[in-house]
Amino acid sequence: MLARLEKHLADLSIRGLELADPARLTEAARALMTTDREQPTVFDEERLAAIVDLYIRTGIQVHSPGYMGRQFSGVVPLSGVIDFVSSVVNQPSSFYEAGQLPNVAERIMADELNRFIGWDQDRFAMVTTSGGSLANLTALLAARNRAFPGYWSQGHSALAAQVRPAVAVGADVHYSVARAAGVMGIGEDRIVRLPLDGRRRIDADRARQALDAAAAQGLTVFCLVASAGTTPVGAFDPLDRLAVIARERGLWFHVDGAHGASLLVSDRLRHKLRGIAEADSLTWDAHKMMFVPAPCTLLFYRDRESGRGAFRQTASYVFDERQDIYTALDNGDKNFECTKRPMIMPLWALWAMYGKSLFAEKIEYLCRLTQEAHAILEGEPDFEVLHRPEANILCFRYRPEGVEVDDLHPFQVDLRNRVKSRGNFFISKVDVDGVAALRVVMMNHHITSGHFQMLLDEIRKAGQSQ
Incomplete structure (x- = not known):
């Protein structure tokens, strides 16, 4: 298990969320369950490895530079070890x-x-x-x-x-x-x-x-x-x-x-x-x-x-x-x-x-990164930035030529879903003044402004396929 987690943390590839069909995931999970109902089954290391792999693979990849979607973070690994001890x-x-x-x-x-x-x-x-x-x-x-x-x-x-x-x-x-x-x-x-x-x-x-x-x-x-x-x-x-x-x-x-x-x-x-x-x-x-x-x-x-x-x-x-x-x-x-x-x-x-410096440095970096993302958006004429970020949350809209005002809300909703389904980036959405907007939350210090620029390219590709 530790070896698999170490491999997971070392993988800094850009990956978002791959949603599995619930029926197929249920089938896969049931296939990993023992069928012996009368007595405890002998420990099976391969079964445990498959359970851990399935668990890691089907979750939001919070340690990847492609994760910019929610407010829960990639943890400092040591805190996970202490949580294991607590359990x-x-x-x-x-x-x-x-x-x-x-x-x-x-x-x-x-x-x-x-x-x-x-x-x-x-x-x-x-x-x-x-x-x-x-x-x-x-x-x-x-x-x-x-x-x-x-x-x-x-x-x-x-x-x-x-x-x-x-x-x-x-x-x-x-x-x-x-x-x-x-x-x-x-x-x-x-x-x-x-x-x-x-x-x-x-x-x-x-x-x-x-x-x-x-x-x-x-x-x-x-x-x-x-x-x-x-x-x-x-x-x-x-x-x-x-x-x-x-x-x-x-x-x-x-x-x-x-x-x-x-x-x-x-x-x-x-x-x-x-x-x-x-x-x-x-x-x-x-x-x-x-x-x-x-x-x-x-x-x-x-x-x-x-x-x-x-x-x-x-x-x-x-x-x-x-x-x-x-x-x-x-x-x-x-x-x-x-x-x-x-x-x-x-x-x-x-x-x-x-000490506090670990937390302060990570927080300051993520807030500074969000300011850099805001500056990038201001230089992109096909994007609309909605506010100046105060911390590490930033909302914006993709507005290429040809998208009418009445279509702006469904366009952003579909766009977010397309970005998610492509599997490289995970972002969220929120309604601002009644109209959907794309939303990023910088919670991972592995993310750079370069990754954000890659996200914008991904958004453009998703928008052109609609």
């Missing part, structure tokens, strides 16, 4: 007695990363969760329970008849926030979408008007959610100005930094999150731009007491009634999961071995 020793990390080093490592990494956030060292807290969606839900629960203390135990009946809880977000907020509103019983109709400016950030100048309009409609906004690196275009909302609005109105200020919070470790890029110290909570996905296996999400609270308000339960089989130096490190009462992978270990091990 074998199997130490669930919600409680100290089950995962001692993982719980200590969480505290260490919380302290290390909070140096870049800037919260009071004695008041803040951090827990790990399985993904940014769960972190956003958990933060919104803490915000709701602070605003409406009786909601956890009594549900909607705890509210006065005229109270209609609502959450304010940017129009490009990640769908997980709207999903969280549905899970919490708030409903998507009570999502107040704040207007965006020309850079697709929340327009702070018009946000107050939108909040006033929501209040006039009878909505009680209790939380303002900003984004540090939106999923569509990678925009960073003006956190400092939005924090002022949140404080004026007594709102919980949550920052979804699942993608962009990692820029905090870079001295050159940290300014993009100016104002983060004024947030009440922060979602940070290390499995994106910290280059570790998914999932590894960090949920930070400025005030640990507020963070404890997300869940309010007792369970004698896990929660100790008498706290000591060991149970003080338990975090099962602060996150949704009881059994939780020790997801902090790959991140802590990399940080312990290499």
Whole structure:
């Protein structure tokens, strides 16, 4: 297995995604399964090799220079080795007695990363969760329970008849926030979408008007959610100005930094999150731009007491009634999961071995590469660039002569699918102002501006075949 992974990592050829027919892949997978149902089959090394080869071959090739499509990264190989160790020793990390080093490592990494956030060292807290969606839900629960203390135990009946809880977000907020509103019983109709400016950030100048309009409609906004690196275009909302609005109105200020919070470790890029110290909570996905296996999400609270308000339960089989130096490190009462992978270990091990410079250098390179790609596009008359990238996400359209405005959306959708089917590059697409655009996310430091130029040639070829 290690030899096959080494070969996989050493292959820097340009390859995208080859989608297998699901029926044929199912057939191939079933053919690798033992037919003996009565007793364990003797270990078959060739069968295992075939399973690993099939697994590697049919996935997105995140280590290839042709991979520019999604926000999950090619991992630093050492972090995968630590993840392998975690799988074998199997130490669930919600409680100290089950995962001692993982719980200590969480505290260490919380302290290390909070140096870049800037919260009071004695008041803040951090827990790990399985993904940014769960972190956003958990933060919104803490915000709701602070605003409406009786909601956890009594549900909607705890509210006065005229109270209609609502959450304010940017129009490009990640769908997980709207999903969280549905899970919490708030409903998507009570999502107040704040207007965006020309850079697709929340327009702070018009946000107050939108909040006033929501209040006039009878909505009680209790939380303002900003984004540090939106999923569509990678925009960073003006956190400092939005924090002022949140404080004026007594709102919980949550920052979804699942993608962009990692820029905090870079001295050159940290300014993009100016104002983060004024947030009440922060979602940070290390499995994106910290280059570790998914999932590894960090949920930070400025005030640990507020963070404890997300869940309010007792369970004698896990929660100790008498706290000591060991149970003080338990975090099962602060996150949704009881059994939780020790997801902090790959991140802590990399940080312990290499320090922040490893992460900062990779992040700075990928952001610089995206700026170079933007400059290339500006010099190509048959391409339309849609924004100046703030991090490592770039959206654009291919607009050769003869493509009418009404055909632009389906043309981009078909184009992306054709590029994907050709098997050399994997890119994504997103609707910008209701019209599809091609989208690249630079997550692999093996990519160069030369590879991006090759992608543009591939796009042209795919466009000419339509």
